[in-house]
Amino acid sequence: MNIALLPGDGIGPEVIAQAVKVVEAIGKKFNHQITFKEAITGAAAIDAVGQPYPEETHQVCLQSDAVLFGAIGDPKFDNDPSAKVRPEQGLLEMRKRLGLFSNVRPTFTFPSLLHKSPLKRERIEGTDLVFLRELTGGIYFGEPRGRNEQGTKAFDTCVYSVEEIERLARMGFEFAQKRRKLLTCVDKANVLATSRLWRETVQRIAPEYPDVKVEYEFVDAVAMRLVQWPKAYDVLITENLFGDILTDEASVISGSMGLMPSASIGIKTKLFEPIHGSYPQAAGKDIANPLAAVLSASMMFEYAFGLMDEAKAISDAVNLSLESGIVTEDLAEGDKAYKTSEVGDWLA
Amino acid sequence: MNIALLPGDGIGPEVIAQAVKVVEAIGKKFNHQITFKEAITGAAAIDAVGQPYPEETHQVCLQSDAVLFGAIGDPKFDNDPSAKVRPEQGLLEMRKRLGLFSNVRPTFTFPSLLHKSPLKRERIEGTDLVFLRELTGGIYFGEPRGRNEQGTKAFDTCVYSVEEIERLARMGFEFAQKRRKLLTCVDKANVLATSRLWRETVQRIAPEYPDVKVEYEFVDAVAMRLVQWPKAYDVLITENLFGDILTDEASVISGSMGLMPSASIGIKTKLFEPIHGSYPQAAGKDIANPLAAVLSASMMFEYAFGLMDEAKAISDAVNLSLESGIVTEDLAEGDKAYKTSEVGDWLA
Ligand SMILES: CC(C)[C@H](C(=O)O)[C@@H](O)C(=O)O
Ligand SMILES: CC(C)[C@H](C(=O)O)[C@@H](O)C(=O)O
Numbered sequence: 001m002n003i004a005l006l007p008g009d010g011i012g013p014e015v016i017a018q019a020v021k022v023v024e025a026i027g028k029k030f031n032h033q034i035t036f037k038e039a040i041t042g043a044a045a046i047d048a049v050g051q052p053y054p055e056e057t058h059q060v061c062l063q064s065d066a067v068l069f070g071a072i073g074d075p076k077f078d079n080d081p082s083a084k085v086r087p088e089q090g091l092l093e094m095r096k097r098l099g100l101f102s103n104v105r106p107t108f109t110f111p112s113l114l115h116k117s118p119l120k121r122e123r124i125e126g127t128d129l130v131f132l133r134e135l136t137g138g139i140y141f142g143e144p145r146g147r148n149e150q151g152t153k154a155f156d157t158c159v160y161s162v163e164e165i166e167r168l169a170r171m172g173f174e175f176a177q178k179r180r181k182l183l184t185c186v187d188k189a190n191v192l193a194t195s196r197l198w199r200e201t202v203q204r205i206a207p208e209y210p211d212v213k214v215e216y217e218f219v220d221a222v223a224m225r226l227v228q229w230p231k232a233y234d235v236l237i238t239e240n241l242f243g244d245i246l247t248d249e250a251s252v253i254s255g256s257m258g259l260m261p262s263a264s265i266g267i268k269t270k271l272f273e274p275i276h277g278s279y280p281q282a283a284g285k286d287i288a289n290p291l292a293a294v295l296s297a298s299m300m301f302e303y304a305f306g307l308m309d310e311a312k313a314i315s316d317a318v319n320l321s322l323e324s325g326i327v328t329e330d331l332a333e334g335d336k337a338y339k340t341s342e343v344g345d346w347l348a
Numbered sequence: 349m350n351i352a353l354l355p356g357d358g359i360g361p362e363v364i365a366q367a368v369k370v371v372e373a374i375g376k377k378f379n380h381q382i383t384f385k386e387a388i389t390g391a392a393a394i395d396a397v398g399q400p401y402p403e404e405t406h407q408v409c410l411q412s413d414a415v416l417f418g419a420i421g422d423p424k425f426d427n428d429p430s431a432k433v434r435p436e437q438g439l440l441e442m443r444k445r446l447g448l449f450s451n452v453r454p455t456f457t458f459p460s461l462l463h464k465s466p467l468k469r470e471r472i473e474g475t476d477l478v479f480l481r482e483l484t485g486g487i488y489f490g491e492p493r494g495r496n497e498q499g500t501k502a503f504d505t506c507v508y509s510v511e512e513i514e515r516l517a518r519m520g521f522e523f524a525q526k527r528r529k530l531l532t533c534v535d536k537a538n539v540l541a542t543s544r545l546w547r548e549t550v551q552r553i554a555p556e557y558p559d560v561k562v563e564y565e566f567v568d569a570v571a572m573r574l575v576q577w578p579k580a581y582d583v584l585i586t587e588n589l590f591g592d593i594l595t596d597e598a599s600v601i602s603g604s605m606g607l608m609p610s611a612s613i614g615i616k617t618k619l620f621e622p623i624h625g626s627y628p629q630a631a632g633k634d635i636a637n638p639l640a641a642v643l644s645a646s647m648m649f650e651y652a653f654g655l656m657d658e659a660k661a662i663s664d665a666v667n668l669s670l671e672s673g674i675v676t677e678d679l680a681e682g683d684k685a686y687k688t689s690e691v692g693d694w695l696a
Contacts, residue, residue: 073538088538118471118576139487139506145541152511154545158487158504188589190421190436193493197502223597224605227575228466241536245593249571257572 004064008042010278011288012070018290018344019297025348042072042087052090066304069273099267103133107250117255129233133243165201172237173209182234258289261296272296289328352412356390358626359636360418366638366692367645373696390420390435400438414652417621447615451481453595465603477581481591513549520585521557530582606637609644620644
């Protein structure tokens with residue numbers, strides 16, 4: 001197994017280091033030959049070579065069986081809207097060039113963390129939903145985008161082709177078939193032409209999956225219902241920008257935001273990353289919660305290698321760490337808070 | 349005072365009827381001459397004249413001092429993405445032609461309803477935020493939009509001019525000056541060209557409002573923080589589509605979604621409407637909660653006529669109805685549920 005490591009910015013390197021410990025432990029226990037190759041990305045890469053996704057990094061990813069990604073982003077770029085090169089461009093370029101068209105973001109609850117949620121227990125207990133967010137299309141990539149000559153107007157373009165919608169939707173139907181057989185297509189078909197094409201495409205292929213119930217909901221309604229009653233959902237499919245907003249919202253309701261992993265399924269490789277950001281305030285302090293990165297490694301064994309026992313060994317270890325209170329300060333309550341590296345060691 | 353009434357679809361007519369009772373009662377009590385003129389819109393107008401926002405309705409609005417609007421939308425159009433005329437087009441046309449560029453959506457809590465929220469009490473108690481959503485620009489209106497000739501691709505365009513951003517932002521700064529002096533600019537400047545123009549424009553005018561603290565946050569982060577800690581916000585400004593999603597999300601956290609009013613401030617008139625939808629399932633049953641429509645009438649006295657006593661008389665009555673349990677079935681708990689019309693009569 002060739003695994004590319006892209007730690008990125010902020011707390012990225014620290015949490016990825018723990019995921020690596022765990023993956024190595026799994027390699028030993030289950031007798032897998034695992035090779036890691038590290039590469040730079042994000043603000044770290046801009047600082048080093050002036051580009052957030054250098055060609056060399058791309059080659060490392062292409063030659064890998066799976067990519068473990070930390071986080072990117074640095075506040076020094078955020079309030080400088082005119083910065084020519086931004087870390088996020090690297091993330092987007094990487095997604096596009098690796099063809100990572102489907103971002104799989106589960107939201108589930110940990111019994112021992114339910115009380116951490118801003119939502120009431122009875123609203124969230126048992127929540128188990130998964131978003132499939134389209135990741136290489138929509139307004140993130142559409143052309144034209146930019147300004148008029150005078151700089152008095154800016155514009156972005158949202159574009160979707162039937163093929164892009166269909167491949168994501170089919171993956172959604174297949175996920176639903178393996179789960180509770182409910183698919184929710186999230187769009188804004190009452191306003192957007194692209195959303196109407198989404199809805200039409202899903203309606204067209206739905207009869208091929210007669211065992212899956214399909215619901216169509218507007219993005220604003222889903223933003224409400226996710227908070228009201230997240231248990232109503234099973235698999236949700238949506239376009240890139242709606243997915244960005246709704247998956248972050250969903251990650252909060254479970255009370256386990258720092259714990260949610262994600263997988264990006266692509267044409268050329270698969271990438272696994274915690275959904276949390278680069279949290280620059282916590283960087284270098286050995287306090288960041290590594291569980292989302294570690295659970296991303298669990299998703300890697302499942303989705304990249306089809307190794308369910310290995311995946312489960314990791315998620316079992318995470319559950320045990322939660323139950324035993326071997327957790328970082330964000331989760332420690334009165335109890336001793338462990339360092340990022342200590343949690344990693346314990347899990348490994 | 350010339351008030352245009354646009355009851356619209358679903359429960360719109362029923363809730364607007366209660367608002368009218370209350371406005372009439374205020375007219376009597378405070379000695380105002382109030383004239384109502386009703387006009388059709390939405391699916392009701394499509395059924396009657398084939399258009400969701402007929403010219404005659406537009407004229408009625410133009411000649412009014414304020415518009416009271418119910419709700420529009422009918423499920424018979426939603427799952428027919430190819431329907432040529434849709435009720436929502438009427439809403440968008442109306443917003444555009446009346447120049448209703450700023451949608452003011454407050455989120456606040458009612459002490460007697462805190463337990464209704466899906467969020468824990470300590471997270472929401474005292475929440476008092478207001479969104480200013482840009483309402484006549486962005487991806488809702490940008491051209492080009494549609495399909496390619498083969499129908500295999502769809503596209504939408506998001507466009508913003510400096511003027512559009514600036515007039516909304518200035519209103520945001522002025523709101524903040526009258527409130528807790530915190531303005532949050534919500535955008536996706538790490539991805540979108542239009543968002544970068546938003547951020548730049550806000551940064552440019554911010555020095556003119558030195559008493560207001562400005563924060564810049566990405567839309568995905570706000571989608572999270574709204575659920576985590578809504579009290580962190582005071583005034584939020586944002587573009588049309590982000591506003592659509594986030595204001596609906598915000599309306600849920602207070603536990604009073606059925607109660608939230610809104611004002612749309614325009615160049616030619618001002619419009620007031622409950623933020624809830626047309627709830628076709630409840631239509632005609634005299635069970636819909638009229639409080640959001642009634643509170644929209646309260647906002648009308650404040651924002652269209654500058655009559656604070658009248659506005660307060662209405663919101664006091666609403667508070668009293670909540671405390672006295674004179675509420676519709678969505679709020680009644682074990683207690684007797686009152687009919688829509690009974691609540692209206694009581695308030696009047
Ligand atoms: C950093 C940003 C460009 C990115 C996105 O919007 O996709 C992030 O929010 C995410 O969800 O991975
Ligand atoms: C009905 C729809 C077009 C509308 C919108 O998206 O603006 C509604 O959701 C709203 O927020 O008023």
